[in-house]
Amino acid sequence: xxxxxxxxxxxxxxxxxxxxxxxxxxxxxxxxxxxxxxxxxxxxxxxxxxxxxxxxxxxxxxxxxxxxxxxxxxxxxxxxxxxxxxxxxxxxxxxxxxxxxxxxxxxxxxxxxxxxxxxxxxxxxxxxxxxxxxx
Amino acid sequence: xxxxxxxxxxxxxxxxxxxxxxxxxxxxxxxxxxxxxxxxxxxxxxxxxxxxxxxxxxxxxxxx
Numbered sequence: 789x790x791x792x793x794x795x796x797x798x799x800x801x802x803x804x805x806x807x808x809x810x811x812x813x814x815x816x817x818x819x820x821x822x823x824x825x826x827x828x829x830x831x832x833x834x835x836x837x838x839x840x841x842x843x844x845x846x847x848x849x850x851x852x853x854x855x856x857x858x859x860x861x862x863x864x865x866x867x868x869x870x871x872x873x874x875x876x877x878x879x880x881x882x883x884x885x886x887x888x889x890x891x892x893x894x895x896x897x898x899x900x901x902x903x904x905x906x907x908x909x910x911x912x913x914x915x916x917x918x919x920x921x922x923x
Numbered sequence: 924x925x926x927x928x929x930x931x932x933x934x935x936x937x938x939x940x941x942x943x944x945x946x947x948x949x950x951x952x953x954x955x956x957x958x959x960x961x962x963x964x965x966x967x968x969x970x971x972x973x974x975x976x977x978x979x980x981x982x983x984x985x986x987x
Contacts, residue, residue, distance in 0.1 A: 791943075791944050791947075791952065791956060791969060791970060791971045792941060792942070792943050792944075792968075792969070792970045793941065793942040793943075793944075793956055793959070793960060793966050793968070793969050793970075794939070794940075794941050794966070794967045794968035794969075795939060795940045795941070795942060795959065795960055795963040795964055795965065795966050795967065796939050796963075796964045796965050796966075796967050797938055797939050797940065797963050797964045798963075798964035798965060800964075801962070881938075882935070882936070882937060882938045883935075883938070884938070885937075885938025885939070886933050886934075886935055886938040888938070889933050889938055889939065889940050889963060890933055892962050892963055893931045893933075893940065893959070893962075893963070895962075896958060896959060896962040896963075897929070900955075900958055902929060905928070912935045913932050913933060913934055913935060914932070914933040914935075915930060915931070915932050915933075916930070916931045916932075916933075917928060917929070917930050917931075918928065918929040918930075918931075919926060919927065919928050919929075920927040920928070920929060920947075920952075920955060921927075
């Protein structure tokens with residue numbers, strides 16, 4: 789068939805999420821098998837834990853750690869303090885999601901054997917094109 | 924045989940994607956649709972093109 793599908797992105801690929809965070813400018817990212825406590829701006833240990841952590845020293849002097857907690861169903865929940873949401877606002881989150889979506893698309897195509905044809909930006913929208921030579 | 928292409932368009936306003944499959948006939952691309960839907964998140968809307976209901980043509984080889 790030929791079809792259009794609208795897909796709402798959910799963070800569930802750790803590798804692609806880390807890649808997207810790096811694309812957003814954070815090069816030092818901790819990835820833990822078991823969730824670790826986040827650290828607050830007073831260097832205090834927070835109750836919140838996360839598997840993927842950007843330490844506050846990489847964010848800003850008055851910042852808290854930013855984390856992504858892997859849930860039992862494999863999805864990730866973003867943990868950002870109210871203070872840090874001033875810098876990491878909805879626009880920042882949307883940019884991150886777009887980069888994650890691109891990373892997952894490229895990875896999925898690669899794993900499934902689709903041939904990458906092109907990447908274009910049309911009216912601000914990233915367009916990734918692949919050919920399917922298998923089916 | 925028509926070229927089968929997959930176009931993924933990422934909306935900068937939402938970060939979400941639209942997956943456009945082209946050149947497929949019949950239900951053969953349902954698997955491709957599912958692959959991207961599952962990898963990215965959840966499929967919220969699906970629109971089938973007219974080719975959806977076409978049965979893919981088959982080539983039969985006859986040994987002589």
